[in-house]
Amino acid sequence: MLGNFEYHNPTKLYFGDESLQYLNTELKNYGKNVMLVYGGGSIKKSGLYDEIVDILKENGKNIVEDSGVMPNPTVEKLNEGVKIARENNVDLILAVGGGSVCDYSKAVSVSVHCNDDPWEKYYIRFEEPDCKIVPVGCVLTMAGTGSEMNGGAVITNHETKQKIGHVFGDNVMPKFSILNPKYTMTLPKYQMCAGIYDIMNHICEQYFSGEDDNTSDYISEALMKSVIAASRIAKDDPNNYEARSNIMWTAAWALNTLVAKGKSTDWMVHMLGQSVGAYTDATHGMTLAAVSLPYYRYIMKYGLPKFKRFAVNVWDVDPAGKSDEQIAAEGLNAMESWMNELGLVMNISDLGATADMIEGIADGTIIMTGGYKVLDRDEIIGILKASLK
C-alpha cells in the first residue's frame, strides 16, 4: 500500500550537452557573493573551472573559492567551509563536482547561519535546520549519488570513525542542477563503475523493502534495467553519449525520493559500506559493491518473493521448473556476473579492510529497521566476514 506521504522536489534540472548556458539564467536569482566549491582540481584540467569562472564574472559575481573537497568530506573540512561562507557573507553555494562536492555544499548550507556545532546537531542528534539555509546550485561532473536532486549530505568523522548521512528536506535540496553527461566522460573507468553501482544500490535499498507490489517497485525495476543496459554500453565505450546520458538521468531519479514512496526502505548496504568507508576511506560505490552480495544472500530468505521478482523482472531469469529459492539465487548470480563485468571490487579486503577491523566496522554500522531482516551484531559480523577475500 502506498500509505500517506508528501512528494515535493523543487530542484530545477538543466540536462544535456548545452546545459551550462542556463547557469546565466539561474545566477540572476541570487546575490553577489558566490562560494565556488570543488574538489581536487580535475575541473581545472578539463577547462570547466575557467568556463564557470567566466560565467560568474560576466554576471558580476564576487567569487569566493572553497576547493579541496575530498571524496569523503570530513568534519574538519565542513567547519572550514562554514567559516569561509560566514566570513564572505555568501549568497549562493555553487558546487562543481560529484556527489561529495554536492553533499558537502549542502552540509555547509545548513550550518552557515547555525550557532550549534554542525556535526553534533545534524549527524549525532539528527536535528533539522532551524536557521536560514544558503541556497545551493550544482554543476555535476559525476553520476551516481543523486545528490544533485535530493537533500542528502554524508559527512565523515575520522576521529570517531563514523561516516554518517543526513537526509534533509526539500528546503535543502539544490535549487538547480546542471547535468551535462559530457562532464562525466573525463572520469576514470573505476570511478564511473563505482558510480553505476551506487545508482544500482540506491534503487535496491528502496526496492528490497515493504510487502506490497506497488508503483514504486515497477519504477525501480525500470530504473535498474535502464542503468544495467546503459552500463553495458558505457563499460566498453565510455564516450558513448547516449549511454552516459541515460546513466546520469537514472542516477537523479534513483535517489530523489520518488521510488521510496510507499516503501519502508532498507539502507543496510549503505550502513555497512559507510562503516567500511570510515575505516578505509575507499570509494563509496566500491564499499557498497564489496558488501552487497554477502548481505543480499543472507537476507534473501526473509524477502524471498521480492528476490524472485527481482530475478525475473530485472535479470530475465526463466522461472520455469525452478523453486523460488533457485530463481531468487539465480537473480543474485546474474547481478554478480554484471558486477564482475564492470570490474567492481567484490570484497572489502581489496579496499584495505582487514580481519582485525571487523569488530570496529560492525560497531560503526548503524542498524536500520526498514528491510526484510533487522540485523543483530552477530549477523553484521557474519556478513562482514563473508565480505573478506
Place this chain on the structure above:
Amino acid sequence: MLGNFEYHNPTKLYFGDESLQYLNTELKNYGKNVMLVYGGGSIKKSGLYDEIVDILKENGKNIVEDSGVMPNPTVEKLNEGVKIARENNVDLILAVGGGSVCDYSKAVSVSVHCNDDPWEKYYIRFEEPDCKIVPVGCVLTMAGTGSEMNGGAVITNHETKQKIGHVFGDNVMPKFSILNPKYTMTLPKYQMCAGIYDIMNHICEQYFSGEDDNTSDYISEALMKSVIAASRIAKDDPNNYEARSNIMWTAAWALNTLVAKGKSTDWMVHMLGQSVGAYTDATHGMTLAAVSLPYYRYIMKYGLPKFKRFAVNVWDVDPAGKSDEQIAAEGLNAMESWMNELGLVMNISDLGATADMIEGIADGTIIMTGGYKVLDRDEIIGILKASLK
C-alpha cells in the same frame, strides 16, 4: 538520446487517506479570497464539500463559489469563471474534482489578470501567459488526466467544434494537490475505467515516439505495467484501496513531463479523440479508447521495433519463433483484450459519432508531427472510418 531539456515540477503532492488535513497547512500561504471550483455536485453528496468548506472557514477564508464545471469545460464557462474571479479579487483557486475541474481552474488562473480573450490568446494563438497568474490548488476526486501535477488545460468550443489543450509551463502547474484515493471510490465504474485508459494512453503517447531506447521508455513500461496490474484488481473490486492508490499515483506520473524527457512524443490519439469529443461531448478516456486500436494498428509498421518491445516488455508476449510483425500485433491484441476486460468503448459509433461526422471530425483533428507517421487527411479519415462500429 535524451537530448537537451529542463525538468522542473514544483507541485507539492499530499498523498493518502489522511491527506486532506494538509489543506490547512497550504491555506496559510495564500490570501483571504478563495474561489472554490467544482463540478456537478457529487462532492456535496460525498460530504467532501462540507469538509472543505469547514477547513476554509476555520482558516478565515472568504469563499467564492464557482460550480457546475462540466466534463468538457467550455469557453463560455471559462469566461464566466474569469468574471467571478475578477469581481472577487481571488487569491487562490481551489479545484475540487477531476481533471476537468483542474484544467478549467488553470485556464481561469492565466486569464483573470489578462486583457486578451483567453480562447483566442491561449487556444488559437497558443501564446504564453504574460500576466499575473492566480495560484491553483487541487483536491482530486478522479484519477486519470494527470492535471493535478502538470500545466495542461483543455477547453472546448462548441461553436467552432474544437476541443483544444494548452500545456502551460511550470508556473501554471498547481502549487499543491491533495490525492486521497478514497475520494475516487465514489466514481461509477465507467468513469473509473475511462480514467484508467486515459492514464494508459498518456503513457503510450509519449512511449510511441523517438528512436532510442532511453530511461523514459523503461519508466513508461513500468507505469503501464503498474496501471494494468492495478486496473485488473480495481475492475472487480473498486474499493480495493491499494489498487486505487496505485492507479492514482500512476496517473500523476504518467503526465507530469517525466516520461516525455528525451522523447518527441506523439499525441495523435488525443488529437483524434478530442475531435471526436468536440462532436459527441463523450467522456474523454472513452474517445481515446474508441480510436486507439485503429490508429495503432495503422502506424504499427512505421514504429515496428517499439511495438515489438511493447508486446514483450508490457504484455509478456513470448517472441520465440515469431516475426516482428506477429509479435507487435500480438501486443496490440493483448491490449485489446485488456480494454475489453475493462469494458471500454471500442468504437466511436457507441459514443454517438456517425458516418456523416467523419469529415468534420477529420477537419477538427490537429495533426502532430512527433510520432512514427505524420498522418495526412486521407489517413485520418481511414482511421476514423475504421473506428466506426
